[in-house]
Amino acid sequence: MRSGVIFGVLAALLAFPDALALKANDFKTCSKSGFCRRGRALSARAQEAQASWKSPYSLDPSSVSISPDEATVKASVKSSLYPDIKFGLELRIHDDGVVRVIMDEVDGLRKRYNEAAEWALVAEPKMSKTISWTAGKKDLxxxxxxxxxxxxxxxxxxxxxxxxxxxxxxxxxxxxxxLHMEHFRSKTVKETSEEVASDSSGEGQEVLQVENVRAWFEGESEDDWWEETFSSWTDSKPKGPESLSLDISFPNHGNVYGIPQHATNLSLPSTTGDDAPYSDPYRLYNADVFEYLASSSMSLYGSIPVMHAHSADSTVGVFNAVGSETWIDISYPTKKSTHTHWISESGIMDVFLLPGPTPEQIFTQYARLTGTTALPPHWSLGYHQCRWNYVSSDDVRTVQRRFDEEDMPVDVFWLDIEYAEDHKYFIWDSKTFPDPVKMTDDVAAIGRKMVVIVDPHLKRTDSYPIYKEASDMDILVKPKSGEGEYEGWCWSGSSSWIDHFNPASWDWWISKFKTNKIDTGFSWTQSTEDIHIWNDMNEPSIFNGPEITMPKDSIHYGGWEHRDVHNINGMLFHDNTAQAIRFRGDVPKRPFVLTRSFYAGSQRISAMWTGDNLGTWEHMAVGIKMVLANGIAGMTFAGADVGGFFGNPEPEMLIRWYQVGIFSPFFRAHAHIDTKRREPFLLEEPYKSIVRDILRLRYTMLPIWYTAFRENSVTGLPIVRPHYVMFPKDPVGFAIDDQFFIGSSGILVKPITEKEITETTVYLPDDQVYYDYFTHYAYRGSSQGNYVTVRAELHQIPVFIRGGSILPTRERPRRSSPLMKHDPFTLRVALSKSGTARGELYLDDGVTYSHQQGELVWREFVAEPSAKTTRISSKDLASANPSQTVDGVMLETYNPKNAFVKEIEEVRVEKVVVLGLSNKPKSVKVENGAELYWEYIPGVPASDKKEGTSSVLHIKDPKVIVTEDWAIVIS
Amino acid sequence: MFWLLLFLPLQALGAVDKAFGVSSDLLSKYVPSKSNTWNCLDGSKQIPWDFVNDDFCDCPDGSDEPGTGACRNQSFYCQNVGHIGSFIPNSRVKDGLCEPNCCDGSDERPGVCRNTCEEVGLAYKKQIEAEMKLRKTGSKIRAKYIAFAHKEKKRLEDIIQTFAAEIAVRTKEVARIRDIAERAESLSASALELKQQSPLYTSLITHSNALKSLQREHKKHLQREKELSDVLDSLRTGYNPNYQDMAVLEAVRGWEELAGLPHINDVRKDSVSDEEAGLDEDWDSDGLEITEDVEDEMWTAEDLENDLDDLLNQDYISLLLEHDEYVQASSESSILFDVASYLPDSVIPKYEEFKETLVSWLVSLGVIKGEAPSSADTSRSRQALTNAENELNKVVKEKEDAENELKEIFNIHGYGMEGEWKKLDGTCLRTDVGDYTYEVCLFGEAKQIPIKSGSSFTLGKFASWNPSPDVKPGDEEYYKKQVYNRGHRCWNGPERNVVLLLSCGTENVLTSVVELEKCEYQFTGTTPALCLPLDDADIKSKDEL
Known part of the structure; x- marks a missing residue:
């Protein structure tokens, strides 16, 4: 026996090299998941039966009930397999044309989970009062x-x-x-029905010979109906089978996107059919996948069940509001059509059909359902420096000092789990962080913030006030018995989890973040309002749980099983945290909360990152695709860890990763505890200076990013936009996901994600001029699209300005973004072929909610050619569109002399750069004002067909004020 | 290509003094030409004088904006009247924050920052004075260290001489004994060769070789087992749950069962100290050391540990000869050979003498088989030679050591040009951080020792002074950093390493220990060895304050 044990230990040790990679066996494939296996088998039987296959579900025409005053219709549905089981169907048409399709079992043994949409929707959708249903003989x-x-x-x-x-x-x-909604049944139902069947056939004695009349559809066996074992865990499945299978087809759309989060292409590769790249369906089951693969249909940390289907003709969308584990098969029967098959473990059918027909409309329709991203704090768009872990308050101070010595901008320093004594979050380890408030103040003295981690696992010890209070309040998730506290293993050892579905937890959790003392227990007096929060591990990650998460038969508030709410669970945690941060002080301030797990609706208040990526080129590349996919599913404030969480990137890789990072909405460098330190100031020259320039470029472009966030907060259009969104009629771009646009700014980027690259090919999708951001070289697209080859050595990033754009930037390096508040602007006017250009600038105080009272600046810059002049002007957009200004807040009026405008009334435009003029100007003046200093470098004009360095006009310091109307006339 | 100078709205410019932010040595360059123009400092461009410090960057080298933040990567000079002038990056000019290095507040708009130069100057002066005082006191101790090194040098030189004399004597002695032994052996060599062919002897040698090999393998296994249990112990106490790896947990559990340890998770619940107490008690009964019945005459593990080496180190030749004597004595159990047993002790030496004479006669007469010279003599002289050689080698080695030590004293890579570090060789500095005591014995080993209980880790052994290629060996910077490496390997990580950062102080102490990266420790401390004596320049600069 002993030698056996020794052998086992040795084997385990020898196996460690393999352990440093994805442990695929920790996670289910479809074939190991009972309901997925049943769903796929159903699909296989249908495939085999071909034309003879007919859905057993039908609608009873006599039951149709059309609402007299809104576009709602209800009807009964039955399945020929189970004539006694009743289903109800309801269709609602919203005032924006979105159709909601709901189906549930009626009067069943139990209730299917029906609250997923409640958590996802930002508000109850408004029904159309004008659209009407008509019931015909064959259809409604x-x-x-x-x-x-x-x-x-x-x-x-x-x-x-x-x-x-x-x-x-x-x-x-x-x-x-x-379509198959497994109805609730009691465990003996099968025998009973067989008896019934045998009785009716009059051969009571030969029960065994009776054919299962439902086998053609459901299969012969009760496959994992009542219990399911995976590895060493058994799911008790007290409710029995309750899965939902639904096929959704797009007969005229050949590309589908969305259903994040998966490490894969934006245009989703197929999972069934000939030559399918993936053998398993896309899985949505929030999971902490250690060292995940750079190309896989496996589930990851977050789930948003929204899908776009796209063709040159139209874009449509589907939002399937389900919170349980869901598998999605995708196949492309032809190049121009798509089949999808959604298999969910539990819950009602609650599907929203988004009619489009443009990508913009899909975003708006989806945003009206689940909301947009509230304008984040401005500083959160700066550079975030993270590591597992900065080990002490002095370590934090030293890192800050080194950044400043190297004059590298950074806005936020992060603390991972080791700040907390025994991983009891909120409780500082006094040995290493004896002075957390002073440390935070030292960071804040340079205009910076800190982000500190608070994970959801609570160490089970009465000396930990958070656990003790939650335990006393009985707001912890319960084990399958429904009694007591679920106990699992995580960083803090034996732990329990708050049940954020329990309303009693909400105010309590919010009160924990108060920085002053409160009467009702613990509050975080050892913190300041300069500390914001990182919510990690909220899938939830549980080291000794099935698939590293919570057992599905654990019990939440209202008696729902964890299986019903798993994918929603993480959102409630970060949502409550964000509320807490918002309201912890006297004046509400915009919270910054980073979450790893997310669901439809998470975008409203939190940022996400793509989790624990690897320091490989493949992960760098797929990170871009993942950020794009999250963006089109609403989760726009997204980024991947710069440098890769695991591994020690060589300088080349680190630099390329920073180049990717500055073009992500969320820009953070992070590193695993086992890695070497890799803060940018540690690099040797020339790498250090290259990274400094990259960081500064991000800061230069902050006005562009913030302006893109404004637009997103109103329209839901993503911050980083793939080609199909920008050029929906250009089929060449439908699968492009390695280059993308920043908001509506006209910036096109193709970050380099391969080793030893000196040049790359960039696709220019339309008949327009594209200027190299740095060299002003003019490249030409064409109406059929055009590929151009551009230089891309290590210090070079392929960044282009599409002709017709005006970019507001701030070019003065500062240590942190708040210190740029009074800096002047530079405008890059990139003329289109027809000599026009347009751009926007949005500014506010970046911290409070005063923007929702109209304390903001929203300007439009326009360049218009006339006979002999080009006129560049600035005008107010907020007055003209008060209801469209920001955050979905319907301003009624806008005061152009508001308090924020006064605060920055001295901020001027210090420089205007005009690209692509045809001729050397004779004069450049502020309208009705003095002649300006300017310099003209002849070059290729925008209207030409040829490539080459464009003409550049530098206008020196027109001294026009950014908050005011003005015009500059070039004659 | 050129700025078109249509007219000059002077009133809009000139809000800032043209020489604002310029250091005194460059002031002479910030004057207009006769035509009221100005050349960028790199000569690349001519601009109107009004463009200097107009908050817009005109010069490619940025030199036209010494007093604003308009050009990138420039330095801004604060006069700091009343204190020392200082450069700051111009990215900090008018950023809303008062720069500590600009005590005159000139980096921000007038009225934003208070002029604090007087107090800053005073504080700075105090600080410099304190530093000087420290250096002065420290350098006195350092002088003692240097004196010590010289004494050491003398001492070593003396013992080297002594050793040299002793070596000479012993070399002669070895030569003499070797001569005797060789003579004795040459007589017996052929006889010995014959004896060595005896089956018993050859088998003995084979047994011995086999046993030696077994011992070697056994030691290897013991070593391996030790390493494995070290790995497993550190896995058990320090495993990284980030790997979320049930295989690791199983490995830990398996090890605990095998080694009879309580489960670490239970232990952590109850606090670690209880565990260690329990660990020691349990170890013998349940642990790896399984007690088993041993047959009589079989060796116990303890015997193996203690006595096997002695057994194997036996001189088999001597044994062979003794064996021969023994066998002959018993086989020729004639009265003659056994007479001794009947004789009183006092007579035996005489008898032996007589016997040898008698036997030699008998041999020469062919009555009994001859045996020349006595085997006992041969082995004795061999032993004497070996002993003498060992003694000699020992002294040679000691002399070499002393010579090496002498070389290190004034070696820039060793104890420093002046030998100031010699005194500190083996001096151990300690500090407590968290649950551990950290210790570094200079030029020796660095350790992490748990305060409560548990096993210590070697964090590294002295490897070198500052290894950076940017630092010249022998410079002051060189001695401010020591590297200790090749410590115990971390679980799933690298070998532990220590960088020791030292500065001048009156005492040899460790001031902090941080683990900035996993298994990479940074110790900081002070030592008088780094307190260089004040020179004239130092004193002069102090007086200028």
């Missing part, structure tokens, strides 16, 4: 849209829901007959 239908070109059709038998536009099928539910 409604026709709407400005041109009456949208049709929603519900066929009775078999049940089928189709959205059409101009007579073309856009979205089809149950078109392949894979």
């Amino acid at each position: 239908r409604a026709v709407y849209g400005e041109k009456k070109n949208i049709q929603i059709v519900v066929s009775y038998d078999p049940l089928r829901v189709t959205l059409l536009r101009n007579g073309k099928e856009q979205i089809v539910l149950n078109g392949r007959g894979l």
